[in-house]
Amino acid sequence: MRWTLKPEPNSEVVQELARSLSIDKTLATLLAQRNVSTFEEAKKFFRPSLEDLQDPFLMKDMNKAVQRIEKAIEKGESILVYGDYDVDGTTAVSLVSSYLKSFYNRVATYIPDRYEEGYGISYKGIDFASDNDFSLIIALDCGIKAIDKVAYASKKNIDFIICDHHKPGKEIPAATAVLNPKQKDCKYPYDELCGCGVGFKLITALAASRNQTIDDLIPYLDLVATAIAADIVPMTGENRVLAYFGLQVINSNPRNGINAIIHQLNKKVLTITDVVFVIAPRINAAGRMKHGNHAVELLTEENFEAAITIASSIEKYNLDRKETDKKITQEALLQIQENNEEDRFTTVVFHEDWHKGVIGIVASRLTETYYRPTLVFTKSGDTLAASARSVKGFDVYNALEQCSEFIEQFGGHKYAAGLTLLPENYQFFKTKFEEVVTKTINPELRTPEILIDAEIELSEITPKFFRILQQMAPFGPLNMKPVFKTSCVRDNGYGKQVGSDKSHLKLSIIQGSDRKTYNAIGFGLGNKLSHIQNDFDIAFSLDENEWNGVKSIQLVLKDLI
Known part of the structure; x- marks a missing residue:
């Protein structure tokens, strides 16, 4: 491990914070390191307020999204709320669907099957919407790169509203509305929301026309806080406000599904760390081991006893997940040793029988062991699918872009991504990825900090x-x-x-x-x-x-x- 002392912040700022807040120099230094430099900023930091949340209509296309949903309600159209199978996706679907159902009954949910359909919007999902007369799909935590899928839906007279937070490509899908603060022409002041956070901004905008205030939406914040914790987005700005109040809901009056998970624990007050390591893995286990629908069922269940039953099933999935990822991690470590790959700059491993639902966790475990950018592949239909994880300071998404000639599809973030490629390109990709990382990684980043x-x-x-x-x-x-x-x-x-x-x-x-x-x-x-x-x-x-x-x-x- 290398120990790195953070640079000393401006001494005048530190002194003024210490004086105005009546705190010692060390605490004032901690605040200055977090870009808190005045008494007013410190007050906002220590006392988050829902009034500090941004106006949702500052987000590009928010007006269009609200108008299209209101039109659907007015005309009695059926709305399909669609989201990814991870925690961010299933919480977002639960949030938006349960809010819409509070005043409109022609609403259903759809979570793609991790194994049959893969990540994001699928043709199968669009066909399901078409076959069941849904004319509007609200896609959450996915869709920003679904150009062909949105065009396909359009031919079937299905409109899309995309609520995503992933990095957009060069082209944006031709949806009715695209809500994503990372779009270059979006003027929304905070661009680090998770998918569920973007969904929350949508229901905040919808609430405005119903004479509802932010106080009416507080019960939904347990979902938002869970997504923020699980998706590891920055705990700054709006995320910190939403997580702060969401934790209060989790600890005082959580929805039945979250309460059912907590019910199994011997803990009175949960922190964000507990949400990351206790609540999130169980919600994730449904999509990893069975189907993400179970997570949505749990998070929208209105009867506590029924929620307890669903939570018990999910607990079994979580135990299966733990056993499976332990077994695959051991096999992957053995593969690295047998191939004499301990001294490489990257870890790239593959076995056709590895469980697709846990390869992301295995990639994280291998990263902890060898501390280098890591990809774990398994067979998925006619292609190979992988989860990528990186080390602090290295952008694995950019590295994958440089290997795109061998990749069929990929998406994700700086530190975590997913991709598919054809089996015949696996060795070519593995060689190229090693070359790219070897050339571009700062040697310091190969030692944990x-x-x-x-x-x-x-x-x-x-x-x-x-x-x-x-x-x-x-x-x-x-x-x-x-x-x-x-x-x-x-x-x-x-x-x-x-x-x-x-x-x-x-x-x-x-x-x-x-x-x-x-x-x-x-x-x-x-x-x-x-x-x-x-x-x-x-x-x-x-x-x-x-x-x-x-x-x-x-x-x-x-x-x-």
């Missing part, structure tokens, strides 16, 4: 310091939980390896002449027990630990040297 916000003394960790730190949540990209460095600490002599496989490290740390001990846990750092015989440096974040009803501040170690 710990980005450190500030260097502190352990004595600075007071209850007030921790309380203010907690108010910086929800955490996520561009507002990550602060990481600190403390030098020359030592263990009090009782440090030990813990966990069933002794893979974790539990310490009681002291610094200098201060006799106070600080409890620390280092997950996955059990092999560093020998490092604690003498003084050592630690990189860590802070968390609250509860044991037998007693709460205390705990250091969560990222690394020690």
